[in-house]
Amino acid sequence: MTERPTANLAAMEPLLVRAARREPVERTPVWFMRQAGRSLPEYRELRKRYGLFEIARQPELCAEVTLQPVRRHDVDAAVMFADIMLPVLGMGVEVELVENVGPVVAAPIRTMADVERLVVPNPEESVPWVLETVRLVREALRDDQAVVGFAGGPFTVAGYLIEGKPTREFKLTKACMYGQPEVWHALLEKLAEAFALYVRACAGAGADAIQLFDSWVGALSVADYREFAAEYSARVLDAVDVPTIHFATGDAHLLEERTAVGGDVIGVDWRVPLDVAWERIGHDRGIQGNLDGAALLGPWERAEAGAQDVLLRAAGRPGHIFNLGHGVLPETDPDLLGRLVKLVHEATMVPA
Numbered sequence: 001m002t003e004r005p006t007a008n009l010a011a012m013e014p015l016l017v018r019a020a021r022r023e024p025v026e027r028t029p030v031w032f033m034r035q036a037g038r039s040l041p042e043y044r045e046l047r048k049r050y051g052l053f054e055i056a057r058q059p060e061l062c063a064e065v066t067l068q069p070v071r072r073h074d075v076d077a078a079v080m081f082a083d084i085m086l087p088v089l090g091m092g093v094e095v096e097l098v099e100n101v102g103p104v105v106a107a108p109i110r111t112m113a114d115v116e117r118l119v120v121p122n123p124e125e126s127v128p129w130v131l132e133t134v135r136l137v138r139e140a141l142r143d144d145q146a147v148v149g150f151a152g153g154p155f156t157v158a159g160y161l162i163e164g165k166p167t168r169e170f171k172l173t174k175a176c177m178y179g180q181p182e183v184w185h186a187l188l189e190k191l192a193e194a195f196a197l198y199v200r201a202c203a204g205a206g207a208d209a210i211q212l213f214d215s216w217v218g219a220l221s222v223a224d225y226r227e228f229a230a231e232y233s234a235r236v237l238d239a240v241d242v243p244t245i246h247f248a249t250g251d252a253h254l255l256e257e258r259t260a261v262g263g264d265v266i267g268v269d270w271r272v273p274l275d276v277a278w279e280r281i282g283h284d285r286g287i288q289g290n291l292d293g294a295a296l297l298g299p300w301e302r303a304e305a306g307a308q309d310v311l312l313r314a315a316g317r318p319g320h321i322f323n324l325g326h327g328v329l330p331e332t333d334p335d336l337l338g339r340l341v342k343l344v345h346e347a348t349m350v351p352a
Contacts (some may be wrong), residue, residue, distance in 0.1 A: 013210050014078045014146035020243035020264045020286050022319035028348040029313070030341045031077035032146065033247075034327030035069040039334050041070055052097050053089075054081055057129045063136035064312075070145065073338045077146040077209070078137050080202075082130060084152030085160065086214055090126025091118045091190070093161065098141055101165060108164035110176070114156035115186045120194045123201035131205040138206030147209030151199050153214025154191040156230035161187070171221045177228050179186075184228060192232040196239035203240045210223070210244040211267070212236055215326075218250030232260050237262035245288055246265040249326050255280045270325030275313035292325040296332045300339065307340055311347055329350075 015029040025282045037043040043065055045053065055062050065081040085095045085103045094106035110116060123131065138147050159173045160166065167173075191264050199210045217229055235242045246263025248254065258281075259266055265286035268277040270293075278287045291310050295303040307322075314320040322344045328337065 008139060012131070012143045014077070015144050016148070016321060017208050017243055019246070020209060020288055022284075024318055024350075026350045027345050028314070028320055028322050029076035029146075030080060030322040030344045031075045031146075032073075032324055032337060033071070033079065035073065035075060035337070036066050036079060036081040037213040038330045039332040039337070040068055040072065041151065041334070052083060053086075056086060056133075059129050059136055061131040062129070063140065066133065066137050067140055069334075069337075070141065072334060073341050075341055076144070077148045078141060079138070079148040079149065079211075080130070080134060080207070082150070084150070084157055084215075086127060086130060087123070087151060087194055088157065088191075090121035090123070093118070093192055097294075100166075103160050103166065104332050105164045106244060107159055108172075108240060109158075109161045109187060110183075112183050114182075114185060115183060117273050118187075119189050120190055120197070123198050125275060127201075129197070131201055134202055134205040134207050139210075146208040147206055148209050148211055148245075149329060150211040151195040151236060152211055153217055153229070154188045154195060155220070155229040156214050156216045157191055157195075158184070158187055159216055159219075168216075168219075170246040171214070174224075176225070176302055181228075188228070188232045191340065192235040195236045198235060200239045203242045207242065209243045209245060210237075210240050211247055212263070212277055214246070216249045216250075217248045217258075218254065220254070222257060225245035227255050228269075230257065233258075234261045237280050247320075248289070260286060265319070267323065268325070273313055274310050274320075275315070278314075278317075283317065283319070286321065287314075288321040288323050290323070290325045293329050293332065296336050296340070298327065300336060303340060304343060307343055308347070311344065316348070 019025050058234050062081050070078045096104045098104045162173045191222050243264040244263040245267050247260055247267030249269040265288050266281045267288040268290045274290050274336050291306050295306045
């Protein structure tokens with residue numbers, strides 16, 4: 001493994017922020033997408049009494065859920081307990097999070113009239129509870145730990161709004177793109193504007209970094225990504241001054257395209273070896289990833305070998321943030337997540 005440069009241990013900025021800027025760090029920062037909730041028994045107890053949106057609307061409770069995995073796993077960042085559909089609630093969209101299904105939209109967006117009814121809200125008025133939660137979490141963390149706020153990519157959220165529920169085919173979405181491009185672009189304009197305001201407000205409230213989850217953009221070809229998605233993601237990523245992480249899955253054909261769109265760090269899934277992905281996006285960007293989360297469902301030795309392979313491919317270069325290739329699976333043993341954090345920290349620690 002390449003020798004890591006000695007970090008300025010006196011630096012009090014969060015480890016993740018320094019890594020996102022490709023500065024020397026004392027160890028590789030670790031956090032997990034969907035670390036808040038899902039696999040934690042303490043979260044499951046809360047969900048017996050509260051729905052996800054109910055938790056999100058109560059800042060002290062939401063901060064507690066956000067901080068649970070930080071305390072349990074000693075990760076280097078708290079990712080806000082939220083959902084990519086939260087910002088659209090203030091736009092006039094009725095969404096229900098259905099267990100084992102995902103977001104279900106009461107009245108899918110299909111026409112120009114549907115788009116025109118959407119409003120672009122002021123986050124301080126539409127989601128003040130989200131911003132208060134960010135403030136509470138930032139106050140509770142150590143200086144070296146980061147708060148990660150996030151938003152969905154306009155394409156991904158538009159897919160939910162048009163389809164009405166999760167899909168892997170995006171037939172209605174593509175029918176709108178191809179058959180009613182004026183409706184598509186009007187919708188994406190509003191989503192990009194609303195999400196830019198949302199992430200800017202989160203950063204203003206104390207989020208140290210922002211991740212854009214364009215989870216399903218891999219459903220697009222390169223040409224369609226350029227025509228129907230790229231500029232809208234760029235607007236959201238350009239809306240903040242804090243470091244940004246640009247994430248998607250199943251998009252090996254779009255790595256260069258996403259890099260061109262923006263993001264200080266490019267999040268990659270497990271399908272492409274980390275070193276190969278980093279060569280493609282260029283070493284002037286940070287990279288996040290990319291252990292397959294399913295490796296944690298097998299014996300520990302499997303996850304251990306996978307993590308060591310990721311670190312070997314990162315080779316100690318500045319700019320690596322360790323994460324899974326997607327979110328923590330609900331069946332994951334929380335103890336293994338803590339064990340994984342310890343492995344990465346110990347393997348990458350710079351001698352004092």
